[in-house]
Amino acid sequence: xxKIEHIGIAVKDIEKSNTLFSALFGKNEYxxxxxxxxxxxxxxxxxxxxxxxLLEATNSNSAIAKFIEKKGEGIHHIAFAVKDIKQEIxxxxxxxxxxxxxxxKRGADNKLVAFLHPKSTNGVLIELCQEIE
Ligand code: ZN
Numbered sequence: 457x458x459k460i461e462h463i464g465i466a467v468k469d470i471e472k473s474n475t476l477f478s479a480l481f482g483k484n485e486y487x488x489x490x491x492x493x494x495x496x497x498x499x500x501x502x503x504x505x506x507x508x509x510l511l512e513a514t515n516s517n518s519a520i521a522k523f524i525e526k527k528g529e530g531i532h533h534i535a536f537a538v539k540d541i542k543q544e545i546x547x548x549x550x551x552x553x554x555x556x557x558x559x560x561k562r563g564a565d566n567k568l569v570a571f572l573h574p575k576s577t578n579g580v581l582i583e584l585c586q587e588i589e
Contacts, residue, residue, distance in 0.1 A: 457544070461537040461567075461585050462500070462507035466520050467529055470497050470512035477501050477510065485510075489564045496520050498564040509535075509564065533571070535583035541568050544584055548572065560586070 467473040470488075478484045478501075485499040495518030501508045511532060513521035523532055538544040541560045549555055554573035563569035567585040574581045 457536040457538055457584075459537050460506070461535040461583075462509045462565075463531060464509045464511055464533040464535060464583070465530065466523050466532040467510050467512050468524060470499055470510055473510050473512075474499050477508065487565065490514065491562075491564050493561070494518065494563070496564075500565055533581040533583045535569075535585050538584045538586050541570055541584055541586040545570055553577065560584075562588075 465473075474485050474488075481501055481503050483502075485501050487500045488497070489499075490497045492514075495513055495515045497512045497514055499510045501510075511520045513519075513524065515521065520532065545555050545558055545560070549558065554576040556571040556573055558570070560568040560570045563583075563585060566588050568588055569583055569585045572582040572584070
């Protein structure tokens, strides 16, 4: 793994949260993107070298809707940039981690993504992401 790529925060109302985080960082989000397959609307902020992703559910079956229902708004996942996501999935499976989708899927912000089940990572949902070239 190369570095933390971004931190994902689950929010109820992305419009309001965009205003809030714009005030916090002193600049607006650089991207708003809907990922229809995941039932989420996302926005991305840069803060120096770091990135924050906000996620709002667009339907009640979305993982974000379920997360907010159970835990409320807050940090949802930590994403790590990887060079070769397939290789990384294989490596982690061999080490006993539970991968939620062993076939990488297309995520927001031009990335291939895979998630590790929080049960195998001390309660933290971990996203692996590889930039699509
Ligand atoms: Zn993410």
